[in-house]
Amino acid sequence: MSQSTIPTSDSSQTAPQPRRIHHTKMPTLAFELSEEVDRYVAGQIATLIREKKGAGQNAVLGLATGSTPIGVYRELIRLHEEEGLDFTNVLTFNLDEYWPMEPDSIHSYNRFMWENLFHHINIPKENVHIPDGTVPLAKVEAWCDDYERKIQEAGGLDIQLLGIGRTGHIGFNEPGSSRNSTTRLVALDPKTRKDAAGEFYGEENVPMQAVTMGVNTIMNARQIIMLALGEHKSKITRIAVEDEVTDQVPSTFLQKHPNSMFVIDSAAASQLTAVRIPWMAGLVEWTPLLVKKAVIWLSQRVKKPLLKLEEADFMENHLINLLRACNKSCEEIVHEVFLDMQSGICNKPGGDKPITAICFSPHPDDDVISMGGTLITLADQGHDMHIAYMTSGNIAVFDEDASRHTKFVNQFLELFKLDSGETAQLYKKLMSDLEEKIAGEPDSPEIQSIKGLIRKTEAAAGAIQAGVPESKLHFLDMPFYQTGDVKKNPIGEADVEIVANLLRELKPDQIYVAGDLSDPHGTHRVCAQAIIKALDVVKAEGIETEVWLYRGAWEEYEPHEIERAVPLSPAVVHRKRTAIFAHESQKDQALFPGSDAREFWVRAEDRTTSTARVYDELGLPEFYALEGFVQYRGQL
Structure with missing residues (x-):
């Protein structure tokens, strides 16, 4: 399972075949x-619906919300629209809802379900059941008992669809939830609220409580399908399926x-044992990448x-089968891995001759945070370096920053006698x-x-610090991002065409693409999909380019994955830091920091110096810092 694979969306493909994970x-x-x-999970649900329909029975589904099941719901919609999947015999019961929460709020799971599934299929409205976030506190317990009764009257849940939270929660059954718990009002774990902060524009706006099905309610379903997508769920995935049963991880x-x-x-x-260290879980097929991983x-x-x-x-250390399978001496195997890593150390990432290169930056600061040292190196070595900022990043700016800039412009106009009735009226409105x-809106x-505009001017200032002039900056403002909300649209033809036009204009020799693909519906992943689709378009026109993937402030590639490591001197690291500092709205405290409280410049420096330290410990040349890259070769 290569980390350099960038997925594309194509629901019309034949049924995928899963790998059964052992251990x-x-x-x-x-x-x-x-x-x-x-596609697989939607197929399981569709099969149940059709079988129940043929038997003249209802299919009773327990449904989840959040980013994880969105793709399943999109595939169910496709099956309805293109293959006639009928939902008239389907009853649904949703897992949970924030409390208190109005059903028409942009944060409501009620609204989420109608926007992402129910409005697009032919399910009778009376067949939809979602926890009510408006029930008065005094009536919540009775309402929950009634919800349990309705599930039982429907014959119980045929399939319960689940995601998994970073605490291991299912629904909103937080650590400590009893195995015998039923539908109830619960207090949300601080980690759960922190993870939801992005959608609410700040942790302080996330509700403290929620109504959720209980563990016992979920366990009474005839079939349970739990989903996990992305590297940010890898740790809890391993715990959920390999550790002992405990109410601390429901x-x-x-x-x-x-x-x-x-x-x-x-x-x-x-992070599963059979994937991370498969030689500890049984016999394996020794590919060159796996040999490299095992030796490191x-x-x-x-x-x-x-x-x-x-x-x-x-x-x-359980690697005798590696020696046998390779039919080489220990020294030969180790030497090949050493030479492979050594050959990837690259002081001239653009080569000896001038080239044109584009760094595609999903947000206005990913360029300098993630590969700022390489940007500086390419620019200093005389290459025609361009940066394409794919989205505005406008949702990640605090209100106080917008207020401060608005006041500055207003006082600037007054200072130079440029104000007017129109500007005064606009200032008042802003x-x-x-x-x-309203908080969270x-x-x-x-x-x-x-x-x-704040993010745009900061991006320009950061790029200049990295040696890339404003004339080489391209603000693509891709349509998929322009929802005004945290939730974004899937990429469309317009997004792909914007990228394709830039590729046609510059005909780059190299492009750099953000490889942080943890969230299947996240901006980095969606941007990567748009770039790869655009590359396919221009390839048919005779335009081809070398593609390198970089990682951001969240994590670095594993050492066995890195194919190109660009050394950074202390001076280059300092310039990179200065470029990151230009993004003042993200300095000190970012609106969407994720689970890492460190500032972006600290994360970036810790990441690159840590990679250098790993290389040093492996016996490779010692460097101050290293930025790692993986080459994309169209392995979709």
Whole structure:
């Protein structure tokens, strides 16, 4: 399962075949791509619906919300529209809802389900059941009891669809939830609220409580399908299927269900024993990449540089089969891995002759955070370096920053006697938009534009620090991002054409693409999909280019994955830091920091110096910092 694979969406493909993962305590199926997970799970649900229809019975579905099941719902919609899947015999019961929460709020799971599924299929409205976030506190318990009764009257849940939270919660059954719990009002775990902060434009706006089906309610379903997509779910995925059952990780209860399965993509599977260190779980097929991974793992395990590894190290650490399969001596195997890593160290990423290169930056700061040192190196070495900012990043700006910039412009106009009745009226409206906005609600179009302008000017300042002039910057403002909300649209033809036109204009020799593909519906992944589709378009026109994937502030490629490591001197790291500092709206505290509280410049420097330290410990040349890249070769 290669980390350099960029998925494309194509639901019309034939049914994907899963890989059964061994060494787990519940059936676990892994697919290479999240889209394959979506098709498989939607296919399971569609089969149930059709079988029940043929028997004259209702299909009773327990449904989940969040970004994980969106692809499943899109595939079910496609099956309805293109293949006639009939939902008139379907009853649904949703897992949970924030409390208190109005059903028409942009944060409501009620609204989520209608927008992402129910409005697009022919399910009778009376067949839809979703927890009510408006029930008064005094009546919540009775309402929950009634919800349980309705599930039982429907004959029980045929299939319960689940995601998994970072705490291991299912529904909103947080750590400590009883195996015997039923539908109830619960308090949300701080980690759960932190993970939801992005959608609510700040953790302080996330509700403290929610109504959720209980663990017992879920376990009573005849079949349970739990989903996990992306690297950010890899740690909890391993815990859920390999560790002991505990109420501190409620998803582990599913190990005891007679008909449950965990369906995941390759990114979510990456920490499973059978994937991370498969030689510890049984016989494996020794590909060159797996040999490299195993030898590096061994070096780190026994704390020896690569070229000091001995045959005894292999034999004492479950790698005797590697020696047998390769039919080579220990020294030959280790030397090949050493030379492979050494050859990837590249002080001239653009080569000896001037080239044209584009760094595609999903957000206005990904370029300098993720590969700022390489940008500086390419620019300093005389290459025609361009940066394409794919989205405005406007939702990641605090209101106080927009207010400060608005006040500055207003006072600037007054200072130079440029103000007028129109500017005064506009200023009043803008300040009103900011002051009267309901917490967690989207900005007005005008405020969105101001926040986008803030990110744009910061991007230009950062690029200049990295040696790329404003004339080489391209602000693509791709349509998929322009929702004004955290939730974005899928990519469309217009998005692909914007990228294709830039490729046609510049005909680059190299392009750099963000390879942080953890969230299947995240901006980085969607941008990567648009680029790959655009590359396919221009390839038919005779335009081809070398494609390198970079990682961002969240994590680095594993050492066995890195194909190109660009050394950074202390001076280059300092310039990179200065370029990151230009993004003032993201400095000190970012609106969407994720689970890592460190500032972006700290993350970036820790990441690159850590990669350099790993290379040093493996016995390779010692560097101050390294930025790692993986070459994309069209392995879709």
